[in-house]
Amino acid sequence: MDRATLGILMMLVGIFLFMANDALGKFLVETYSVGQVLLLRSVAALIILLPLVWRVGFRSLVKVERPGQQILRTIFATAEVTAFYAALAYLPLAATLSYWLAAPIFVAALAPLLLGETVGLRRWTAILIGFGGVLIVLQPSAETFSGGAPIAIFGSLAFALMMLTTRSLRETPDSVLVFWQTVGALAAGIVLSLVAWTPLTVAGFLALSFLGVVALAAHLCVTRAFKLGDAATIAPLQYTMLPWATLFGFLFFDEFPKWTTLLGAFVIIGSGLFIFFRERQVAKREATIAETPLTPSG
Secondary structure (H helix, E strand, O other): OOHHHHHHHHHHHHHHHHHHHHHHHHHHHOOOOHHHHHHHHHHHHHHHHHHHHHHHOOHHHHOOOOHHHHHHHHHHHHHHHHHHHHHHOOOOHHHHHHHHOOHHHHHHHHHHHHOOOOOOHHHHHHHHHHHHHHHHHHOOOOOHHHOOHHHHHHHHHHHHHHHHHHOOOOOOOHHHHHHHHHHHHHHHHHHHHHHOOOOOOHHHHHHHHHHHHHHHHHHHHHHHHHHHOOHHHHHHHHHHHHHHHHHHHHHHHOOOOOHHHHHHHHHHHHHHHHHHHHHHHHHHHHHHHHHOOOOOOO
């Protein structure tokens, strides 16, 4: 099997694991508090992650590039995962995921403000269309803003900010990034567990621990996929989340998304894909211009 095919396979497996993790997480937050989910999930993930950190050296956990950016990324990652599980307690799985699929649109909109990147008219148009898709899913009303939708929008924005800070941390090993975001989730889990705690059964303990193992495996699969394959091939596969979310929601929670949710999700996906391929096109053109030698005109 060649590297490109293996990369596609790893991405598809990673996305499936993420969706299995999300479905299990939704099932668990119906019984246990978000703090308990974060706490035991993080402990299990850290136990599995320690051998990987050992390989890169524990010193690399402390001597990191851009410590300020590392702290910000951990804060955003912690806010994102906390909001995700909190939103799952209120919203159907497919609807929750639709908000998270909007994160690349938030990234494109915030990049000019936070990173000084240039965004042209076509990408701004796609950004506005993508926000329109969010509004279709949201169906704004007084009732909407009293449920889980504001939590989901906040979480999606936190996810976008996490991705933006990750852009400037390219030299940091993946295991170090995952370690610190897991530690952040652990800290949030400890604090929130002090507020609400439901007595654990053995089955509940095992399920919450398994959640962390599945999430870590999903992260590692997706990270490896991007190292094996071209981003233009691998990145769009993230949108296979939607059919999995719809299927799992139907099978395990008797949920079927509203037609407005599906319509809005497809608008978001279309806008996200346009932004992604447009950014690659612009980056490729700029690289070609930079590599073109200047010739004397005289």
